[in-house]
Amino acid sequence: MARTRTGTPGKQHTVPKPALPARLRLAITRLARRLRQQGETTASPTQLAVLATVERDGPITLGTLAAVERVQPPTITAAVGRLEQRGLVQRLTDPDDRRVARVEITPEGRRLLEQSRSRKTAYLERRLATLTADERITLERAAGILERLLEEDAGDAAAPRSRP
Numbered sequence: 001m002a003r004t005r006t007g008t009p010g011k012q013h014t015v016p017k018p019a020l021p022a023r024l025r026l027a028i029t030r031l032a033r034r035l036r037q038q039g040e041t042t043a044s045p046t047q048l049a050v051l052a053t054v055e056r057d058g059p060i061t062l063g064t065l066a067a068v069e070r071v072q073p074p075t076i077t078a079a080v081g082r083l084e085q086r087g088l089v090q091r092l093t094d095p096d097d098r099r100v101a102r103v104e105i106t107p108e109g110r111r112l113l114e115q116s117r118s119r120k121t122a123y124l125e126r127r128l129a130t131l132t133a134d135e136r137i138t139l140e141r142a143a144g145i146l147e148r149l150l151e152e153d154a155g156d157a158a159a160p161r162s163r164p
Contacts, residue, residue: 059102
């Protein structure tokens with residue numbers, strides 16, 4: 001295991017350096033938390049995730065939405081119900097099969113997502129401005145690598161799972 005020296009000069013001690021997966025998990029989790037805090041919306045993180053998926057993939061059935069979000073159907077039904085009550089999504093009856101309902105985003109839902117995204121982007125822009133050019137280049141490369149990791153993982157998205 002790699003080690004890092006810490007402490008004041010003359011009184012340094014060696015501590016274990018966390019493995020890369022643990023460091024990435026912690027950094028990504030903390031960044032995600034900060035971005036959620038910056039979004040400052042009245043919607044929960046789950047509602048924002050559902051809303052973003054509906055915007056990207058809609059109109060979409062509840063079953064497909066549950067699979068994409070990797071949650072159980074009752075969870076998605078409740079989330080969509082809350083979004084619908086707030087006027088952020090609307091249900092449409094499928095013209096080919098009236099038993100099937102699809103969900104689509106409303107203009108108010110789009111405004112909420114845009115507001116949340118703008119605040120999060122502004123936060124990241126402020127933080128990135130404090131970095132050196134070399135650090136920003138490194139993050140640009142890392143972003144591409146993380147995107148590739150997520151794309152490779154996308155094949156597993158069809159199996160629903162509960163969120164921790």
